[in-house]
């Protein structure tokens with residue numbers, strides 16, 4: 073299979089690209105490097121620096137492609153509240169431009185990385201795909217709009233379309249920006265360094281943490297499986313973990329002591345969020361294989377940033 077991955081130098085994208093070339097597929101990546109790191113890509117991946125809204129570049133890169141994985145997006149929920157226009161331009165506009173380019177070149181399949189965050193605060197958990205989304209941030213709005221654009225345009229243009237609603241993916245190589253870092257790598261970094269973790273809200277809020285290999289397997293299958301046109305499919309672990317539970321599991325895996333401060337004045341986001349993964353099991357034969365504890369150990373062992381902290385500590389204590 074020949075694939076193009078937009079946003080393929082990012083966290084999920086580089087894992088997907090490397091796995092696809094390992095499986096013998098031909099992989100092209102377009103990424104503007106606003107967040108990605110091309111040095112994480114296998115040398116067999118053909119990398120092009122560029123914006124997903126650059127149609128002429130897309131026409132060239134789409135030539136002969138069997139499946140597009142559309143991952144290019146701005147991904148911070150709080151930042152999307154500050155810069156909604158940018159989120160709309162990239163996440164919605166980028167998707168529409170990509171679909172137009174696919175129509176022009178005659179590409180017949182797209183798998184889009186959507187997000188579990190579009191469900192918002194739901195009483196009934198786990199959430200399945202029939203639940204009416206509660207769009208609480210511009211990021212959620214942009215992902216939901218992008219889903220609708222691929223489905224609607226897909227019908228008009230004869231393109232098969234699938235959206236995977238990914239929950240909280242974590243694993244090695246996830247970016248750690250100074251502002252609004254994702255909790256997984258941020259908490260690992262703090263615990264390994266003996267730093268303080270600030271938990272917003274009560275710490276009882278729950279999320280569904282899914283290891284990157286399970287996400288990549290779901291994306292890989294979705295790229296090849298037929299009969300899933302216009303489907304939205306949840307991809308999570310199906311297991312609900314509180315923020316406090318996450319901190320404790322990281323501390324056990326790291327053999328460290330967490331220093332936790334609670335800031336109850338600032339919201340910790342929705343109270344509960346966990347994926348019902350039955351549809352993924354039915355349509356993609358999806359079975360998450362990596363437990364949270366194991367996934368955190370893999371993350372610490374495989375991510376060079378965490379290896380460095382650990383070896384510096386071992387060095388200091390010997």
Ligand SMILES: NC(=O)c1ccc[n+]([C@@H]2O[C@H](COP(=O)([O-])OP(=O)(O)OC[C@H]3O[C@@H](n4cnc5c(N)ncnc54)[C@H](O)[C@@H]3O)[C@@H](O)[C@H]2O)c1
Nearest residue numbers: 079082083084104106107108123124143144145185187241
């Ligand atoms: N990580 C998660 O837990 C999670 C959960 C749900 C959905 N998703 C979705 O999965 C996709 C990948 O997320 P990620 O966690 O790897 O984030 P990421 O920020 O690591 O990856 C996104 C990539 O898109 C690139 N990009 C941004 N704007 C671009 C543009 N205009 N043109 C080309 N490239 C551009 C960035 O440089 C980055 O490499 C996103 O669409 C995100 O919404 C991620």
